[in-house]
Amino acid sequence: MGSHRNSVLEGNVLVGQSGGPTCVINQSLVGVVEEALKHKHLSRVYGAIHGIQGVLKQELIDLGAESRATLRAVRATPSAALGSVRKKPEPKECEHIFRILQAHNIRYFFYIGGNDSAETAHIINSLAQASSYELRVGHIPKTIDNDLLVTDHCPGYGSAARFVALAHMGDNLDNRALRGVKINVIMGRHAGFLTAAAGLGRKDKDDGPHLIYVPEVAFSLEKFCEDVDATLKKWGRCIVAVSEGIADKDHNPIFTTGERDSHGNVQLSGTGALGDYLADIVKTRLKVARVRADTFGYLQRSFATIVSPVDAKEASEVARFGVRALARGEAESGSVAIRRLSKKGKYASEFFMTDLMNVAKKTRSLDSKFIAPAGNDITQAFKRYALPLVGNLPELGRLKGKRVPKKSVPEPQGQELPAI
């Protein structure tokens, strides 16, 4: 956070969006704009097109020129309205960035993103401190992976988790209607928070997903097959929620395309290969006739209309809080974090600043108390943690199904009734 000097620094504001988009990242963008416009010593509010890449190319727009109606519509729109980027600036690029910030008298830089974006913000902030250029740098947290340190949870997670929970509530009933094994592959490179959300909508004891595998637990194909087999014997069907990032005991991913971004992250999403591979193993080893795999893919982070109200509100408020803290000189740099407050069992939260380097690059894993001892399910503690973040889930109905007594009818001759 640096020293608190209570100095008032005059100049322009620049905001960028980075990393994978979410359904509420524009809440944070509009939050930055609206809050910045309230502070007179923050003269103009610029947006960088495609994050740090737009800074390098001087592709900047004047966000103060947007109408209230546009900002209101953009706030409720999924994905990054400024465009996003997966890019870690090279040292030489950082020098160039400073020249551009200086030329436009940018004194406040807000970067909305995950831990890679916090790293970028940290690099720029360190160079600003080392040089004579006075700059305030704020990181506004955003990630569907929910894998940032310090903060209780990350804006973007609640809505993506809501999508995953809703998808499984419907898919559970689909699988109940037409039985078989269903494998759902969910985003999450290292952290299992999003995959764990698959279980949030379960109500009846036979509700799926029946098995949940997260990257935090070493994945064994043998154990997986045993688990599926046991579930089939118990319920006559099986839904598996599995993270795209599952890896074996030696940390080798079960599946990877080999593609990497400039932060060194491997590509896992955007292919159905892991799901198809697991489905094939169930078909072959367990001789199950009906096995299907769906890979939820990019819909998890961009689907319109599934936003969690708490998530939307917090995504806006973390941005406003960050702008206020830097504008008032309460901090010279930092990442905004969320602290959960319990008020008579009702969910509430407040915000605070933490050092950029506390968040940069590091990742949080799914807490061990959230993973069932058998390693193939979530716990009640996870439900208590995550349910307030996703918003109310719909109440689905189930027939009581009072059986009609069978009548005596001669069985058909010479043929066996096939299994469903």
Place this chain on the structure above:
Amino acid sequence: MGSHRNSVLEGNVLVGQSGGPTCVINQSLVGVVEEALKHKHLSRVYGAIHGIQGVLKQELIDLGAESRATLRAVRATPSAALGSVRKKPEPKECEHIFRILQAHNIRYFFYIGGNDSAETAHIINSLAQASSYELRVGHIPKTIDNDLLVTDHCPGYGSAARFVALAHMGDNLDNRALRGVKINVIMGRHAGFLTAAAGLGRKDKDDGPHLIYVPEVAFSLEKFCEDVDATLKKWGRCIVAVSEGIADKDHNPIFTTGERDSHGNVQLSGTGALGDYLADIVKTRLKVARVRADTFGYLQRSFATIVSPVDAKEASEVARFGVRALARGEAESGSVAIRRLSKKGKYASEFFMTDLMNVAKKTRSLDSKFIAPAGNDITQAFKRYALPLVGNLPELGRLKGKRVPKKSVPEPQGQELPAI
């Protein structure tokens, strides 16, 4: 429809659900139950667990014993509450079915499903006519594929189409934020109605999907690559919506697992293989770095909370209409169809009965007036047809993006700025 005898036939009612579930198939189920309970000569209302399979095994439940609260909750719940089945009864099984219907004094049989279910209803009805057993058989239409003949459209389609439209509205912005080629594979074995819905949410001229391929148009990999290349040159990105059922000019599917159900349909869903195959071709032939494929899979037909209000209403009303027509003796058998009415540009519809054999087994294709001449997009006529069925789509916002004039800043030495 048979002769109109205005006869009042007393006895019990049996209803079953068949084929792939939808988000509104329970509207039809509850519609049958509530309407049947109004007619005194329809004594009891039974439900068959897993369709015709439950009849064969005498797994029947008493739907009249369900509470109003349960029925209200079930109506708003996706997937088939009775369980579903993909099964065409063998002739010997049909004989057994009759013995069971007779034993339970079933005189009204309603089967909610697509053209395969209409075929099953037709077989049972034909055998009833050939025998001395007096039975009324009604087919209640349901299919996300929208591929039934006679009817203007099918209950279940509007909600699935809404999911596909909403998914593309978000995915278009995701792809705009992080550019590349994105391929989305959509359900639809022979008919392109659901895939065509991908384009319903487009507003700005660069909005995706930029290319839409349906099974009705012969698919050529060469033409596909040319189309993607041209789109990349025009917009710097490309979203492709493609039906799982696309086939080449000799009607060979581009991809199939080889699995078939008892109606002879090949399995196409539940695997990401087609999407991965097309993504690989774009990567290799066009040398595009960022190519992703998502296969929407079963979420399209089961996702909670995306129901189209018109679809939900019509799914209930076709069922009520069918029960009324048979209960009053206005028809002895038939499939309920929807006729579209234009009232001063406002959407309205009415219902009528058509012969089971008009609907059984046959499939409707996407009308040629709905496919753009180039074979890679939809037309305005399709939008006019489909938009009233999916309900209001959200208004998404886009920044006006007034550019900040560039300042003179020396370019960094000895390095080229990388492309986004």
